[in-house]
Amino acid sequence: MNYLIRNGSIIDPARRVATVGDVLVVDGKVERLIDMAEMGVDLGPLPEGTEVIHAGGCVVAPGFTDLHAELGEPGYEQRETIATGTRAAVQGGFTMVCAMPNTNPVLDCAAVAHQVAAIAQREAQGHVALIGAITQGREGKILTEMIELAEAGCIAFSDAGRTILDAGVMRNALAYAAALNLPVMSHCEDSRLGLNWAMHEGAVSMRLGLPGLPAAAEEIIIARDIALAEDTRAHLHICQVSTAAGVALIRAAKERGVHVTAQVSPYHLTLSDTWVLGTLAPPPLPLSAATPTHRGKGKNRRNTAPELGLPSWLNPNLLPPYDSSTRVRPPLRSEQDVEALIAGLNDGTIDAIASGHAPRTRVEKECEYGVAAPGISSLETALGLVLTLVHRGEMDLVNTVARLTEGPAQVMGRSPATLRPGSRADIVIFDPDRMWTVERSQLASLSKSTPLQGQQLKGQVMLTMVSGQVAFRRGEFGMHGRGGPQSSKITGIFGNVE
Amino acid sequence: MSRRHMIDLDQISAEEIEEILVTTDSMKEVLSREIKQVPALRGRTVVNMFFEESTRTRISFELAARALSANIVNFTARGSSVEKGESLIDTVRTLQALGADMVVIRHSQSGAPYLVAQHFHGPVINAGDGRHAHPSQALLDLFTIRERLGQLAGLKVVIVGDILHSRVARSDIWGLTRMGAHVTLCAPPTLLGPSHYWLATWPGISISHRLDAALEGADVVMALRIQKERMQGGLLPSLREYSRHYGLTPERLARLGEHTLIMHPGPMNEGVEISPEAATAPNSVIEAQVTNGVAVRMALLYRLGG
Numbered sequence: 001m002n003y004l005i006r007n008g009s010i011i012d013p014a015r016r017v018a019t020v021g022d023v024l025v026v027d028g029k030v031e032r033l034i035d036m037a038e039m040g041v042d043l044g045p046l047p048e049g050t051e052v053i054h055a056g057g058c059v060v061a062p063g064f065t066d067l068h069a070e071l072g073e074p075g076y077e078q079r080e081t082i083a084t085g086t087r088a089a090v091q092g093g094f095t096m097v098c099a100m101p102n103t104n105p106v107l108d109c110a111a112v113a114h115q116v117a118a119i120a121q122r123e124a125q126g127h128v129a130l131i132g133a134i135t136q137g138r139e140g141k142i143l144t145e146m147i148e149l150a151e152a153g154c155i156a157f158s159d160a161g162r163t164i165l166d167a168g169v170m171r172n173a174l175a176y177a178a179a180l181n182l183p184v185m186s187h188c189e190d191s192r193l194g195l196n197w198a199m200h201e202g203a204v205s206m207r208l209g210l211p212g213l214p215a216a217a218e219e220i221i222i223a224r225d226i227a228l229a230e231d232t233r234a235h236l237h238i239c240q241v242s243t244a245a246g247v248a249l250i251r252a253a254k255e256r257g258v259h260v261t262a263q264v265s266p267y268h269l270t271l272s273d274t275w276v277l278g279t280l281a282p283p284p285l286p287l288s289a290a291t292p293t294h295r296g297k298g299k300n301r302r303n304t305a306p307e308l309g310l311p312s313w314l315n316p317n318l319l320p321p322y323d324s325s326t327r328v329r330p331p332l333r334s335e336q337d338v339e340a341l342i343a344g345l346n347d348g349t350i351d352a353i354a355s356g357h358a359p360r361t362r363v364e365k366e367c368e369y370g371v372a373a374p375g376i377s378s379l380e381t382a383l384g385l386v387l388t389l390v391h392r393g394e395m396d397l398v399n400t401v402a403r404l405t406e407g408p409a410q411v412m413g414r415s416p417a418t419l420r421p422g423s424r425a426d427i428v429i430f431d432p433d434r435m436w437t438v439e440r441s442q443l444a445s446l447s448k449s450t451p452l453q454g455q456q457l458k459g460q461v462m463l464t465m466v467s468g469q470v471a472f473r474r475g476e477f478g479m480h481g482r483g484g485p486q487s488s489k490i491t492g493i494f495g496n497v498e
Numbered sequence: 499m500s501r502r503h504m505i506d507l508d509q510i511s512a513e514e515i516e517e518i519l520v521t522t523d524s525m526k527e528v529l530s531r532e533i534k535q536v537p538a539l540r541g542r543t544v545v546n547m548f549f550e551e552s553t554r555t556r557i558s559f560e561l562a563a564r565a566l567s568a569n570i571v572n573f574t575a576r577g578s579s580v581e582k583g584e585s586l587i588d589t590v591r592t593l594q595a596l597g598a599d600m601v602v603i604r605h606s607q608s609g610a611p612y613l614v615a616q617h618f619h620g621p622v623i624n625a626g627d628g629r630h631a632h633p634s635q636a637l638l639d640l641f642t643i644r645e646r647l648g649q650l651a652g653l654k655v656v657i658v659g660d661i662l663h664s665r666v667a668r669s670d671i672w673g674l675t676r677m678g679a680h681v682t683l684c685a686p687p688t689l690l691g692p693s694h695y696w697l698a699t700w701p702g703i704s705i706s707h708r709l710d711a712a713l714e715g716a717d718v719v720m721a722l723r724i725q726k727e728r729m730q731g732g733l734l735p736s737l738r739e740y741s742r743h744y745g746l747t748p749e750r751l752a753r754l755g756e757h758t759l760i761m762h763p764g765p766m767n768e769g770v771e772i773s774p775e776a777a778t779a780p781n782s783v784i785e786a787q788v789t790n791g792v793a794v795r796m797a798l799l800y801r802l803g804g
Contacts, residue, residue, distance in 0.1 A: 195731075198608075203698040206691060207508075209608040209629030209668055280508055320616055322609030367585055368607035370628065 002026045002050040008060030013402035014418040025425040028468030053478035055429050061401045062417035063095025063426035065408040068354035075104025080359040080446050083123040088445035090471040092379040093461040095426035096127040102160035108133035108144045113152035126466050129155045134173045140164040150180045155412050158185035174234035183237040188221035198370045200273040200331040215243040222246045226253045238262040242330040244340030251349040261411045265356030266385035272335045275326045278319035318454045324365050324372030325451040352407035355382045359447030377447040384457030425468035434460045503622040505611045506631035507672035521797035539568035545598040549575040549605040555625050559602045562795035590617045600803045621802035629663050636669035638794040642787050651678030656712050658684040659722025662691045666763045684712040688733040720761040721771045746776040
């Protein structure tokens with residue numbers, strides 16, 4: 001099947017392209033881009049069997065790459081399987097998912113890697129890349145056979161949610177991986193600073209009487225690992241940075257030329273520890289009051305325009321207090337940390353937005369906060385959450401798309417997903433203005449655990465194409481023309497196209 | 499009656515506290531009668547769900563429920579289905595199906611009563627959850643102070659001890675400050691946590707690391723229990739040093755004014771945070787706290803279940 005995607009707002013960060021136009025997909029590849037200047041020009045006959053997808057008012061972009069998701073299989077099929085996880089991924093616009101190795105058995109040897117690759121080959125709806133463990137059994141002691149893991153297709157190494165507390169082991173891991181030119185993804189948490197922690201240590205944890213994990217627990221591991229990366233000349237990748245000081249450390253390291261990259265999750269970018277308060281949290285400010293001062297000290301922030309029809313602020317009051325859906329590793333941090341993460345994403349300190357998808361079962365979640373398993377099912381809400389920042393004027397749409405496409409590809413050392421003619425047609429079409437309400441029962445992921453239940457988000461994936469085939473289509477999207485080009489109200493960069 | 503549950507004092511108003519204290523007065527009158535029982539909750543079933551060991555609070559709620567003629571059932575985690583891995587939610591649903599009308603819960607996990615409240619149709623009373631809250635204890639403290647000193651507004655109350663892990667402190671702070679008292683928290687920094695978190699969470703309180711200074715002009719001093727596990731966790735070098743610098747020793751007792759109330763939520767480690775001399779001094783109201791506890795819990799059961 002061939003496709004002509006018509007009248008979309010095309011954003012292709014890898015080629016610095018942002019235009020309104022058409023994308024022709026033939027035989028699984030991008031055949032041609034027709035931009036504004038050429039519109040109306042007779043293209044000649046379309047190839048046989050070409051379906052026209054009407055994408056007016058929507059953004060057409062390369063499919064998103066997710067650096068950090070747990071797919072559960074093998075071993076935790078009750079949480080997620082490769083089939084359900086990748087279905088959730090394509091519904092969220094991700095055409096490539098890097099699977100974390102915290103499976104059972106742990107993906108710490110080539111045999112398991114081959115098994116996972118075989119399942120993915122058979123059942124995945126999108127592309128799956130493998131991340132191998134850094135240490136055997138993720139125990140932080142003995143290195144895995146990284147060369148063989150790399151030969152089996154692993155694109156990075158991570159102990160998935162565990163920090164190698166022994167600095168000597170971490171140093172060796174970085175040195176060993178450096179020879180392979182692959183990144184070591186470090187989860188940064190010195191758990192000795194927060195035994196049995198349940199949330200971020202701060203005023204909220206003090207009020208709720210929950211054991212806290214101080215920001216310093218992340219900072220000292222980031223600082224340590226940067227020093228080790230500098231020493232070994234390895235590629236260090238910081239998973240899920242969540243603290244302001246962590247961002248500052250990465251920024252400084254980048255400035256002096258250390259090969260360090262970083263990712264952040266959509267929920268750490270938008271939600272803070274006040275979400276654990278639920279109905280005890282102060283109600284969100286009305287939009288009118290929020291514009292100039294609400295959590296803002298950044299100068300070029302909050303340049304929101306009321307006529308854009310902004311979404312209501314995300315509202316923590318929809319949750320009861322101590323709702324275990326807000327429990328995640330690393331924990332939701334303070335408002336100041338959220339600010340710093342957004343700034344880090346805007347200035348390039350943070351390279352990528354990764355879903356941090358951590359599916360958990362009802363049994364693991366429906367219990368007391370302190371014993372609930374940390375993890376948020378986030379593939380399907382990732383785009384809607386980060387677009388909240390775009391709608392508030394805190395992030396630029398093109399940069400947001402870049403952090404979901406080009407950024408993660410560069411971390412992986414791959415050529416970025418792009419709409420360049422001749423590339424594999426992994427494409428996402430999303431409507432940045434579409435309002436929708438998160439309903440957990442409608443999630444494709446096996447895990448329905450999200451703190452966003454009932455929240456209104458603005459911006460939703462309408463169609464995802466993997467290797468030139470439609471992997472997900474919302475309703476009958478694109479089947480009926482809307483009669484001429486539409487412009488996206490929010491993008492601004494496109495102006496009005498008539 | 500707008501309130502359905504009594505889980506913490508975070509959002510309680512001064513008016514509601516006032517109402518509870520007035521109801522407590524009436525309950526205390528009931529308890530002074532020859533026949534200490536009224537039929538207010540006859541035919542209602544109250545379940546005491548205790549997932550953590552407690553004697554005094556459980557008995558206090560039990561006596562309160564009986565004085566109101568309610569049926570009271572004790573459910574303790576030991577020997578129950580909880581040990582077989584049954585979830586809290588399932589336990590609550592089972593008790594509901596068995597006909598429980600009200601639940602009193604004590605649990606080691608902060609926030610557990612909120613989980614119970616989501617799955618139980620009737621009122622839930624928190625009898626202490628983790629480090630979070632112990633509202634009936636705080637209300638009996640308020641009642642006892644007011645009974646002895648006539649008012650709460652303008653008083654200086656010093657709470658000394660393991661504030662970081664104390665649900666009593668977390669509820670007392672809300673209740674006392676809501677009624678216009680000033681609260682000073684006194685502890686070594688390891689048992690307090692970062693002071694700025696406290697000040698950000700409860701503006702208007704004071705923090706002190708020196709008990710003698712904090713006691714200047716105090717109307718009430720409340721000592722909290724020190725658990726021996728805190729030393730294993732590295733938070734305290736020794737009980738000896740703690741006792742000398744943060745304990746209510748006979749010397750400190752002598753320096754206190756005789757009108758300064760001495761309180762303790764119990765159970766006490768006599769000789770550690772409080773000396774036997776201080777515990778039994780004429781200005782100690784520790785026994786009155788226990789007595790008033792029954793009346794306060796009657797008031798809560800009556801107001802929520804009546």
